[in-house]
Amino acid sequence: MTSVEEALRVIQSKPEGVLQSELWKILNVDSRKCSRIVKKLIDTGLIERAEFRKEGIKTFVLRAKKRPVDPCQIMAGEELIPCVGCDLECNVIECHRLLDWMYQLAICEVEE
Numbered sequence: 001m002t003s004v005e006e007a008l009r010v011i012q013s014k015p016e017g018v019l020q021s022e023l024w025k026i027l028n029v030d031s032r033k034c035s036r037i038v039k040k041l042i043d044t045g046l047i048e049r050a051e052f053r054k055e056g057i058k059t060f061v062l063r064a065k066k067r068p069v070d071p072c073q074i075m076a077g078e079e080l081i082p083c084v085g086c087d088l089e090c091n092v093i094e095c096h097r098l099l100d101w102m103y104q105l106a107i108c109e110v111e112e
């Protein structure tokens, strides 16, 4: 299981939400990597994040979205957006995986 999938399962298992400041400890990753994981989950519409203060320190509470994700937002034909489960150091502008997926998406839209 990738860190992104694991994070999603942890968040989905707690309807009251998970503090981002605790999630990285649960996942056993550093806070920077946790921020990237959280960003991917937010960008793909799987979770939502709200500001939260714990003992005067600002953090975020993360909750799984209850509505199902529109598959059109994360699927190109049969292919899931590569960002889900990606552990690469992210550079969106130069990412060939994402570019290939976007070409696939464009082809699918032309064919419809």
Ligand code: SF4
Binding pocket: 040, 082, 083, 084, 086, 087, 088, 089, 090, 091, 092, 095, 096, 097, 098
């Ligand atoms: S490296 Fe590419 S595939 Fe991975 S998260 Fe970034 S944009 Fe997505």
